[in-house]
Amino acid sequence: MPAVAAPEILDGVWRTLTGEAPGPVELTGAEDVLPGPYRVAAAARATIAAATLAAGEMLKLRGIEPGVVTADTRHAAAAFHSEQLLRVDGAGAESVWAPLSGNYRTTDGWVRLHCNYPRHEAAVCWGLGVPGSRDAVTKAVAGRGAREVEHAVVSAGGAAAQLRSPEEWAAHLQGEAVASLPLVDLAPIGEAPKRTLFYSDRPLGGIRILELTHVLAGPVAGRVLAAHGADVLHVGAAHLPRVEALVRDTGQGKRSAFVALDTEGGRARLKKLISRADVLVQSFRPGALARIGFGPEELAELRPGLVIADLSAYGWAGPWARRRGFDSLVQMSNGMAWGDPPSPLPLQALDHGTGWLAAAAVMTALRRQVTDGGTWRARLSLAGTGRWLDSLGRKDPAAAPGDFSDLLEETDSGYGRLTRVRMAGGLPGAQPHWDFGTRLPGVDKPTWTP
Structure with missing residues (x-):
């Protein structure tokens, strides 16, 4: 499979999102920063560039020249395994895997x-x-x-x-369904007046993001949007388990509240939050929110002008559309980990890539609201991101020794002193950054700030 040139990778992503050619952008760095044959670093750089370009377009709407967007491959690689590089009070990150999680040999594979x-x-x-x-x-x-x-x-x-081979996945009904879907499905689902942006010197200043997500892809999307100035409120539940290592890493710049959606009062609180939100990012299993009264049609009626980003594991069509899934499972299903024993990607690229693409889709939809109005919905999946990564061709599996120490910074957080990967993607007109470190889960009230 011939390798796709770096500018063409970004061009394809940007045209999928916008139908346009990308603006000025500088892509730097070699791809040998990560091991393995898949072009994970190139994909990371392209998704980060796309999200940063989308932020630049929002900046233009505010009358601010964004400058030339930059995306560096080494920084992108660091951002894509930020949870592994995170330190708390100098201590290294613990494993995110529970004792029973893992690969097991069967009679036939x-x-x-x-x-x-x-x-x-x-x-x-x-x-x-x-x-x-x-x-x-x-x-x-x-x-x-x-x-x-x-x-x-x-x-x-x-x-x-x-574990399936790539050929088995291509012939599978769900593999066929994923192949029929776009990388990002972005479309209006209702009418609404054109959006008016209030003054801010940041791309997403004044934009309220309600984040109903867990694990990695959705939280990464919210983290990106927070770095560009959005007011991001992550809503979880006190009784639900969390992978704390991931929460510490992806909670940068977000507020955190608990709402019990399994109660009538909790659902009423969620309805109130949605009625004043600009964006909803959610990664519940497909159909789960609809079952409690928050399907796309209900959301469009409740909050005309809302941007909805739906993230799933295996896509929104096919027999597995509602199947539970995670990055490591999708890699097994779609053949990316094919080998004996399985050989997964060097990091959770499907999660991170989908998160950055979702952030780009949200900002693109917000831009379309300013120019055209409407209620918008973006749909993405880990399996779709995997198919796109597979389409980029292959590289030499060898990798140069990785040292990302110059890309780290320190900040205070609810967990202690964090050493984290700096926000990736350069935007001279308004450099992305987080206003504060990760807060402890549930410490904030489930309300919007004035």
Whole structure:
């Protein structure tokens, strides 16, 4: 597969988002900063450039010249595994994987089980009929076929993925569905007056972002939008489990509140928040919000002019449209981890890439609202991002030693002193940055600031 030239990668992404050619941009750095044959670093640079260009377009609407956008490959690579580089009071980041999460050999191949949340671990044990120990799960899986294990765990409400070859995925009904979908589906879903921007010297100053997300892709999108000046409120729930290592990394510049959506009062509070929001970024399993009264049609009626960004694992069409999924599982399903043993990407590129693309889509929709009006919806998926990454061709798998120390900065946070990756993407007219470090979950009130 011939490799796509770096400018053409960005051009393709930008035209998918806007239908236009990208403005002035400078792409720097070699791709050998990450190992493996997939062009992860090039994809990272392109998605970061696209989001920064989108921020620049918002800046133009405010009468501010953005200057030449820049995106560096090494900085992009650092941003795409920021959770691994994060330090708290000098201590290194702990593993994000629970004891039972991982790849398991079956009678005919491999399967990956995702057990980072108690309900998913319980589903694995229930589906396989075993106690919650690594040895018991390993023994149970070793005596079954990969597809049987996948089916048993998924049927029990868990998250699992059989390792498939790229050819098997291409012939799979869900693989065919993903191939039929665009990288980003951005379209109006309702009428609304043109948006008026209030004065700010930042691209998203005065824009309210309600973030109903978990794990990585959605939180990355919110983190990007916060760095460009948006008021981002992440809403979670006190009783739901969290992967704290990811929360510490992706919570930069956001406020954090708890709302119990399984109660009538919580849903009323969410309705009030949405009625005053400009953007909703959500990564609930497809259909979950609709079941509690917050489907696209209800959202468009509740808040005309809202921008909705829906993120999913396997896309919004096909038999797996509502299947639980995570970056590591999608890589197994779509053949990107194909090998014996499985050989995944060097980082969670599908999560990070989808997050940056979602941020670019949100800003593009906001720009269209200023020029055209309307209520807009963007749909993206990890599987779609994987298909796009696969289409970029291959590179030499060797990599130069990585040192990202000059790309780190320190800040205070609710967790202590953080050492984090600086915000990537250069925008001379308004350099992106976070106004504060990660706050502890739930410390803020579920209200908008005046």
